[in-house]
Amino acid sequence: MNFEKARFNMVEQQIRPWEVLDQDVLDLLMTVKREEFVPAAHRELAFTEVEIPIGCGQVMLKPVIEGKVLQALRLNKSDSVLEIGSGSGYFAALLAARAEWVRSIEIEPELVTLASANLERNGVGNVVVIQGDGNIGFAERAPYDVIVVSGGVQAVPRALLEQLKVGGRLFAFVGEAPVMKARLITCEAEGRFRTEDIFETVVPMLRNAPTPDAFSF
Secondary structure (H helix, E strand, O other): OOHHHHHHHHHHHHHHHHOOOOHHHHHHHHHOOHHHHOOHHHHHHOOOOOOEEEEOOEEEOOHHHHHHHHHHHOOOOOOEEEEEOOOOOHHHHHHHHHOOEEEEEEOOHHHHHHHHHHHHHOOOOOEEEEEOOHHHOOHHHOOEEEEEEEEEEOOOOHHHHHOEEEEEEEEEEEEEOOEEEEEEEEEEEOOEEEEEEEEEEOOOEOOOOOOOOOOOO
16 A cells, blocks of 8 residues: 555545645644554555544544644644543644644553554654543643543533633534534633634544533533
8 A cells, every 4th residue: 555645645635625724734644654553454544534443442533633623723832732532642643743742641541552652653752641531631731732632522621621721722522423513612811711613523422521511611
């Protein structure tokens, strides 16, 4: 399989047509080798528009979703990032390429091991994968410029909002099937947030996702 041609086709035929037009994001998706984070049995699916199983009932998100999230976050090299749901480590690698450092929280020990190994093998040194409950965040390194919740939630956990800097951005998939809102929340001032729904989609729910009374908009 010609991975470089498949990667080019992924960007030009899947991601760009879905209104991901930020050239820095498109260049990033061409640079970080997605196939290195896909289980060997599914490597030929690395650039297709499908959710790829990675174990523990979890999947890699579709490339178009990853591109849309990166574009919405407007990452800077000085940003501190908290990722909820490490998966295979691929999205953490994308975040790390545009930010100063990333803390990635994963509840499944098997996926902590997988993501850590993938990141180390690919020379990504500014990500730390930590086993824990992402619903409570990681207060030890808070506040964060960017928080990304990589699975669906019915409501945004209050603990995550409390760990966001003023001016910081939080991205989450809010709701439940058949339609979820891909939501960007910006902290405008202490305790004050602005919400923007970027697009609609459906993604797998985050394990131990909070109930709607956690926090709603």
